[in-house]
Amino acid sequence: MADTSSAGISTLGTVRSTSPRSAGAPNLTQSYTALSRVVRETGLLQRARWFYLTVVAILVLALGGAVTGFVLLGDSWFQLLIAGSLGLIFTQFAFLAHEASHRQVLESGPANDRVGRIIATAVVGISYQWWMTKHSRHHANPNKMGKDPDIEFDTISFTEDSAAKQRGIMAWVTRRQGYLFFPLLTFEGINLHYTSIRSLFSRGVVKGRALELSIIAARLVLYIGVIFWVLPLGMAFAFLGVQLAVFGVYMGASFAPNHKGMPIVPEGAKLDFFSKQVLTSRNISGGWWASILMGGLNYQVEHHLFPNMPRPHLARAREIVRGHCATVDVPYTETTLVRSYGIVIRYLNRVGLAARDPFDCPMVAQFRRV
Numbered sequence: 145m146a147d148t149s150s151a152g153i154s155t156l157g158t159v160r161s162t163s164p165r166s167a168g169a170p171n172l173t174q175s176y177t178a179l180s181r182v183v184r185e186t187g188l189l190q191r192a193r194w195f196y197l198t199v200v201a202i203l204v205l206a207l208g209g210a211v212t213g214f215v216l217l218g219d220s221w222f223q224l225l226i227a228g229s230l231g232l233i234f235t236q237f238a239f240l241a242h243e244a245s246h247r248q249v250l251e252s253g254p255a256n257d258r259v260g261r262i263i264a265t266a267v268v269g270i271s272y273q274w275w276m277t278k279h280s281r282h283h284a285n286p287n288k289m290g291k292d293p294d295i296e297f298d299t300i301s302f303t304e305d306s307a308a309k310q311r312g313i314m315a316w317v318t319r320r321q322g323y324l325f326f327p328l329l330t331f332e333g334i335n336l337h338y339t340s341i342r343s344l345f346s347r348g349v350v351k352g353r354a355l356e357l358s359i360i361a362a363r364l365v366l367y368i369g370v371i372f373w374v375l376p377l378g379m380a381f382a383f384l385g386v387q388l389a390v391f392g393v394y395m396g397a398s399f400a401p402n403h404k405g406m407p408i409v410p411e412g413a414k415l416d417f418f419s420k421q422v423l424t425s426r427n428i429s430g431g432w433w434a435s436i437l438m439g440g441l442n443y444q445v446e447h448h449l450f451p452n453m454p455r456p457h458l459a460r461a462r463e464i465v466r467g468h469c470a471t472v473d474v475p476y477t478e479t480t481l482v483r484s485y486g487i488v489i490r491y492l493n494r495v496g497l498a499a500r501d502p503f504d505c506p507m508v509a510q511f512r513r514v
Contacts, residue, residue, distance in 0.1 A: 173416050187457075191249070191250065203237055219374075230390075238264070243439070248453065287407065288409040295408070302495065307496050401484035421449050427444055435455065
């Protein structure tokens, strides 16, 4: 087993199509079937109702505490602390909605969807259907060019082809995008809300369009209305700015370490399910505290192999999957949270160099590469 926990940037290179391995090597498709059987017989796919009831209770209490603090503080700049705490609380609720979308919380698919839709729209203010569509595409083809929406251009370029297309101010940003990544995340909260709401107005069939638009609109009116009713104009805008910035940074900082800087799968490549999920995913070490902080996303390898596995079972699954990867000689990547951010920043900066400076002389650039 190759544990790349100390790697700066993934050295696995570009993922290529699966090819026959040496004689006697295990068939990865069959070995995944055997792995799934072990996981199922160990009971790791059973629901963890008490865990999720406890998490919901804690988050509801935290939200109630934040609301109480907001009311008691009144016209005070200490309200920005409440705004920051709401950014954290909404992100934790978003983790729950994410788990419900994967059928991790309840037995019934429709029941999970109802819970996920209520949390996403009424609490977080984001379209559940948009998230389901986008995230399902990601899980089907993580880091695959032309298939994974998470590596499509959206201010940040995740591939050199995308970076090379940028011009003007965007080219300037792209060449420095690694260093600008976390500052840009302060706008990600606004981007998530805007993009998800825009998707509900798109043409074609959108499941639950009217319901989601109604709930999100009611939440916006109530949430923003109360803030501007209680706080002076400038303070109200500052409150919203801090809440959205914290939400955006927390969301981005939790999802970015999972795949960014891991191998990119070419558009035409064909991989077996096990290799595709493991080679493109990165775990974050830290155990229980990392699981609380990241909503279970720290066990990204196991989450991608068993998307419906409840959060508290992922740690045990990690031990089984690591052993299996050692047996079939598939690299298993895990590193610390801080190192993962360093990997992401260096990767984005390296990709960003493909954005050509309009003042660069093409002839000089050609000789530089010689």
